[in-house]
Amino acid sequence: MEYFKGMEDKGLIVMEGVKGGHDGMNQSSPKRFRKKKQEQLDIPALANDVRTGKRTSLSKAITLVESSNTAHKEQAQTLLQELLPFTGNSIRIGITGVPGAGKSSFIEAFGTMLCKMGKKVAVLAIDPSSSLSGGSILGDKTRMEELVRQENAFVRPSPSAGTLGGVHKKTRETMLLCEAAGYDVILIETVGVGQSETYVRGMVDFFLLLVLTGAGDELQGMKKGIMELADAILVHKADGDNMRPARRTVQEYKQILHFLQPSTPGWVSASLAASSLEKTGLDEVWKMLETFEETTKKSNYWTVRRHEQTRDWFHTMITDHLVDSFYNNPSRKVQVRDLEKAILNGQLTVTQGVNQLFQE
Amino acid sequence: MEYFKGMEDKGLIVMEGVKGGHDGMNQSSPKRFRKKKQEQLDIPALANDVRTGKRTSLSKAITLVESSNTAHKEQAQTLLQELLPFTGNSIRIGITGVPGAGKSSFIEAFGTMLCKMGKKVAVLAIDPSSSLSGGSILGDKTRMEELVRQENAFVRPSPSAGTLGGVHKKTRETMLLCEAAGYDVILIETVGVGQSETYVRGMVDFFLLLVLTGAGDELQGMKKGIMELADAILVHKADGDNMRPARRTVQEYKQILHFLQPSTPGWVSASLAASSLEKTGLDEVWKMLETFEETTKKSNYWTVRRHEQTRDWFHTMITDHLVDSFYNNPSRKVQVRDLEKAILNGQLTVTQGVNQLFQE
Structure with a gap:
């Protein structure tokens, strides 16, 4: 395809894996994309390639969505509109955590487990604090070494765009592209400070909070209201000498959650423990997610929330x-x-x- | 004054107390005010009367602020501008509570105590759910019988205006009028459902949450995030057989508050008990408020927050x-x-x- 050719040497396609061993990462920036002379994109062909699961095409589509070039923006919307009928068939999971809770190692271990179960797993990151100069947090490829080697995984660095509103929008649209590409599980990692948690809660079905043992101490540094956004609190690094304190911490959080309003109507926010190092408790997390999906689909809140989220997104963008x-x-x-x-x-x-x- | 005359028979002045025994209440509605033929108001005279502490003038000024008549609106702003230099010298306290916690009986007992200590106490209510048809919650005068008899008390029903934004604005401006009239303590009662707590938190120095014994059970019905807005949780109705459970509940809340972020930087949210029936613990509440004022004035957060609140109010009104x-x-x-x-x-x-x- 003409379109792909000119871009390779400009760094648009970093995911060379399609030709050999790939690393599941695409780090092209919209900036580079912008520099390109405008080309005629074959949107229906790109849409088709995304749908058949070509990772390079998905990467290209995401880069298009992230571009701030006016022509690209229009093309991105045409592409998204074509793909809309094929979106929505995933479970969207937001993942946040206190500093040091090990979000990346959890996503690595949990995502790899899901891939081995035959699931297609996409990992996105939302980082409102990242500047135009780049500094994408998933840039450090070594962090998810095992996951990016999985045939069924797609790991996308956070968009390096400016405003929160922008990142917000781009992550939502990237999520839709991943769904059209057949990904069953979307993991959205929150990064940086500020309000990213609230934004992510507004675009996912399930919100998971990673913490460490010693609730009393660490909660002092926890963001206001974060626990009430969570559908589950996962006491991470529950291994070795940490096993016993982790079990106690799980109980402490159960008590605290009992005092708080649930994040999802009809769902009792859970408290559980896992270790990504020893790969224990990860299957329980997945079982919980399956139960959550079943429960909220039965009550129809699953659909109600998604509609609400889309409506809110529309009105937020109008206000913005x-x-x-x-x-x-x-x-x-x-x-x-x-x-x-x-x-x-x-x-x-x-x-x-x-x-x-x-x-x- | 010509201005006062025509209004008396139209129900604008309900606080007949100035002529005899008054009940501290003014229930005139902006609606009635609107019906009046427009008159020439002597704003400087009204400003002066407000400042000298004439309660009827304060009531009139508030009614002017609440009016949606265009001419009145302009006059209200001129009045407020004249009074601005005399505002700000009060402690602004927001009071909320779980249903049945006894907010009115607390305000009655606490306000009466403060009046007897020589403080001038104004009680306002914010009720975003109240409709144009009226239905003011403080309309039931018998609820604060003792307080409204106090020479130093001013009890104002909630504005019966429509939108939340409107009520928000009107309550803020009413608060300023009360300050210009020399009231030292402003108690703002949140009423109804919805977001009133967040709005009130955005306009007060101190936010007090009233609860009952049996935290575990009652918290189930508590609004999301409400505890993190509070500077103190008061376990109310701590009398008779309730004394012991109340003390236990105070400890439980202390523990929960320990897990949450404080509402005011540099202030550890307190947990204490009181009884409005037996009038116990009320002086401790006042001592706590004094300590709070001292602490936050020393750290300068008192002023920082007020400036932030004014700035936020301005930008919220622009967005609105x-x-x-x-x-x-x-x-x-x-x-x-x-x-x-x-x-x-x-x-x-x-x-x-x-x-x-x-x-x-």
Whole structure:
């Protein structure tokens, strides 16, 4: 295909694995993509290649979705629209954790186990703090050595785009592409600080929180409200000398969860332990996920939530657009800054400030 | 004053107390106010009367702030601007509670105690669920019989306005009026369901959560994230046979709070018990509030938070304005509804939907 050719030497296709041993990773950046002279993309052909499960095509499609080039954006939407009927058939799992909880080693061990069970597993990352200069956290390929060697795995670094809204949107659309490519399990890793957890909770079916033993101490550093977003708390690194404290910690979390509102109506947030080192407890995690899917599909909350998430996504993007176009106006920015100063100095009421902004 | 005269028979001044024994309540609704033929208000005189602590003038000023009449709105802003230099000198306390926790009886007992200590106490209520038809929760005067008889108390029913944004704004402005009138303690009661707690947390210095004994059971019905908003949890109705379980519950909450992030940086959220019936523990609540004020003023977080709250309020009102003017356009509403349908049916991507809305 003409399209693929010109790109290889420009670094778009990093996943050379299709020709030999691949590493399941594609690190091409939208930046490089942008530099390319615009080419005529055969969108129906690309859509077909994505659907038949060609990993290079999936990578290319994702890069297209991540591109900020206007022509690419339009092509990406045409592609997505073609693929929409084939999306939705996965379980979408968000994974977060306290620092040091071992998210990567969990995803590596858990994802590999699922691949060996015959599942197709896609790993995405959402990192609102990553800058345009790159610095993708999954760039360190060695972190998921075993998983990326699996025939059924697809590991995608986090998009290196700017704003949270942007990353949010791109991760959602990347997820849809992976579903169209036949991936059964989508693991979305939250990275960095800030509000990424809330965003991920808003795009997944199940949200898993990884913690370590010693709940009392470590919870001090845990983000506000994070436990109430979780459908399960997994006490990780439950191996060796850690086995006993892990079991106690599981009980402590059970108690705490009992006090909190469940994240998913009709589902009692679980507390369990696992070790990625010794590969224990991982099958229980999968069994729990199967039970979750069964339960929420039976109650129809599975579909209700997905519809809600899509609707929220639409309305959030409308609000983002309105707010962005307002603040992107440089004279507005100055005006807002000056009014804010006057308000904080007690010269103007907040309402007067808003009225002054919009009376014209 | 001409202004006051015409209104008395129209029900604007319900607080007849200025002439005889008053009940500390003003239940006039903006609706009635709107019906009045527009009159020339002497804003500087009204501002002066508010400042000298005339309760009828404060009531009138609040009614003006709550009015949706365009002329009134402008007058209200002029009034507020005049009074701004005299605002800010109170401790703003938000009070919420699980159903049946006895918020009103607590406010009655606690407020009366403060009045007897020489404090000026204003009680406001925020009720986003209340409709235009009225249904103010503090309408039932008998609920705070003793408090409303206090010379130093001012009890204002919740504004009966429509939207949450509106109530939010009105309660903030009412709070400022009360401060200008010299009230030292502002108690804001959250009422109804929904997000009122988050809104109140965004406008107060201290947020108090009232609960009952038996944490384990009752917490099941507690709103998500509510405990992490609280600066203190008060186990209420700690009297009679309830004394012992209350002490145990206080300890249980201490443990839970230990696991959660504090609501105010530098302040360890407290857990304590009180009885409004036997009037025990109320002085401890006040001592705690004094310590809180001292601590956060020393760290300067007191001022930092208030500035943040004002800034947030300004930006929230900007966003609200942008979103409202977008959705208030009837043709937009239809367009959004149709696009939403197409998106949920899988005919359009979310991005395409947003693009279609804004490409014109």
